[in-house]
Amino acid sequence: MNETSSVYPAVLTIAGFDPSGGAGIQADLLTFASMGAHGCAAVTAVTVQDTANVKGYISLDPNDVAAQARSVLEDIPVQAIKLGMLGSVGVVEAVAVLLNDYPNLPVVLDPVLRAGGGGSLAEDGVLDAILNLLLPRSTLVTPNGIEARLLAPTADSLEACGHELMSLGADYVLITGGHEATPTLDNLLFHDQQLLERFSQERLPGNYHGSGCTLSAAATAALAHGLDVLNAVEEALAFTHQAIRFAYRPGLGQMVPDRL
Numbered sequence: 001m002n003e004t005s006s007v008y009p010a011v012l013t014i015a016g017f018d019p020s021g022g023a024g025i026q027a028d029l030l031t032f033a034s035m036g037a038h039g040c041a042a043v044t045a046v047t048v049q050d051t052a053n054v055k056g057y058i059s060l061d062p063n064d065v066a067a068q069a070r071s072v073l074e075d076i077p078v079q080a081i082k083l084g085m086l087g088s089v090g091v092v093e094a095v096a097v098l099l100n101d102y103p104n105l106p107v108v109l110d111p112v113l114r115a116g117g118g119g120s121l122a123e124d125g126v127l128d129a130i131l132n133l134l135l136p137r138s139t140l141v142t143p144n145g146i147e148a149r150l151l152a153p154t155a156d157s158l159e160a161c162g163h164e165l166m167s168l169g170a171d172y173v174l175i176t177g178g179h180e181a182t183p184t185l186d187n188l189l190f191h192d193q194q195l196l197e198r199f200s201q202e203r204l205p206g207n208y209h210g211s212g213c214t215l216s217a218a219a220t221a222a223l224a225h226g227l228d229v230l231n232a233v234e235e236a237l238a239f240t241h242q243a244i245r246f247a248y249r250p251g252l253g254q255m256v257p258d259r260l
């Protein structure tokens with residue numbers, strides 16, 4: 001037998017491991033499975049965290065991260081890649097080199113820098129490395145408002161952030177509104193140097209650990225199913241909203257979205 005027989009499109013996440021099961025690779029794999037995709041995962045870092053906050057992390061050697069991803073890509077016909085927590089500049093660089101070898105693969109970039117609880121998930125220099133090496137190669141970048149302002153510090157509004165991130169080479173930029181003080185949750189999708197769509201959703205109360213991971217993983221799975229970016233984003237926002245509506249609290253910290 002030398003043919004694949006999967007009815008599920010394959011997706012690969014390159015992201016961090018969260019032992020509490022709320023964010024990172026577990027969030028991605030649960031979301032992929034729930035959306036009918038075969039999930040593969042290359043680990044960039046092992047974090048030490050609970051559902052309240054990140055206490056630290058151990059970055060893997062960039063060569064070992066690239067080797068995990070390459071072994072999957074050489075075996076399985078992956079349809080889309082998600083980039084989550086990368087943690088170190090070396091891992092960002094290794095991922096950029098890897099992506100050069102797969103120029104046609106859609107890439108969803110979740111620019112993870114800090115946890116919602118405030119703990120750091122990236123060493124100094126990761127932000128600039130992401131801007132220079134990964135943004136120009138991304139099909140879709142999904143910063144929340146906090147990340148968008150860190151990535152585009154001179155922009156004076158979220159709309160201006162979106163324009164700046166696009167001018168740095170991202171094809172589509174989705175700035176999510178979960179951390180803003182607006183009555184509705186407004187998510188802004190930019191493309192072709194303009195605000196393409198404003199998706200307004202009901203704002204659900206509370207903080208949800210792993211919601212950004214869920215959204216970017218859902219968009220990756222939707223792209224792997226063949227949706228265009230606009231429809232993939234719409235599908236991913238709907239999936240995430242539903243997962244948050246049924247969120248549960250597995251420990252003493254934040255709620256986690258129900259992706260099952």
Ligand code: PLP
Binds near residue numbers: 024112
């Ligand atoms: N841990 C890992 C490995 C992550 O990738 C992320 C977010 O992307 C987090 C923790 C933080 O998740 P949150 O900010 O939703 O709590």
